[in-house]
Amino acid sequence: MAAGVPAPVIGSLAQADASVLLAALPSYLSETDAAAEVTGWLAARPAADAAVQVVDACDGTEPADALRRLQAPRVLAAVLEADRTGRAKAVLRKAAVSQVTGCSHAAASMLRRIGEPAEGEEAWGLEWMLVDGALPFAGAGEQALRERLLVGPEEGRRPLDQLADRADDLWRAGHPHADEVLGALAEAVKPVDKALAKRLRKAAFKVGSAT
Structure with a gap:
């Protein structure tokens, strides 16, 4: 740590705000270590309170906010598993229709993951996410973005495949950074899928036309 190398101590974030936890999780060297930190954090508070804190930590529209949202599903999955009252799920349902940028999208996304989408959630929420x-x-260069798109979970679809499914509608999501992100995505996927790159450029153009 003195040399500036992230060296998180498992359990040190048990009393931290959810925003601190979400920002720190990518620095853990293994999924096991990250899961242990999440478990310790959750043990220090009721599941419903944990759900409120995680959803609140998903607010914002900048890259750092998006990084926190990327970590939210793993924490919310643990929250729902620990919830015995159903109150945490109720928190997510309320947040999903709140229209608070970032918070509502993260909550609605989690509810879709468990097969219980919230009635009245954003029509283009998945595209927004x-x-x-x-x-x-997007600002790390084409190679970094391409690697991110090509690497998926052990079970499931790659981000690139998900983009291909919904490329034509991504402009409808109303994301404040849609123009720059779609342009970066088009350049990143061009070497591996020229047809998709063309669809993404068209979507970026539609963002500009709609604003």
């Missing part, structure tokens, strides 16, 4: 997930990497 796809744009948002690329935002922190």
Whole structure:
């Protein structure tokens, strides 16, 4: 730590705000260590309170805010698993229709993951989250963004595949950084999928035309 190298001590964030936890999780060297930190954090507060804190920490429209939102699903999954009253899920339902940028999208996304979408949630919420997930990497260069798109979970689809499914509608999401992100995505995917790159450039153009 004295040399400036992230060296998190598991358990040190048990009393930290959710925003601090979400920002710190990428610095853990393994999924096991990150999961242990989340478990310790959750043990220090009721599940419903934890849900409120995590959702509140998803507010904002800048790259650092998007990075926190990328970590929110793993924490919210642990929250829902620990919840015995159903209050945490109720927190997510309320947040999903709150129209608070970032918070509502993260909550609605989690509810979709568990197969219980909230009635009245944003019509283009999934498209918003796809744009948002690329935002922190859009300024890191084409190679970094391309690597992010090509690497998916052990089970599930790559971000690139999800983009291909919804490329034509990404401009509808109303994300404040849609123009720059879609342009960066188009350049990043061009070497691997020229047809998708063309669709993304067209979507970026539509963002500009709609504003």
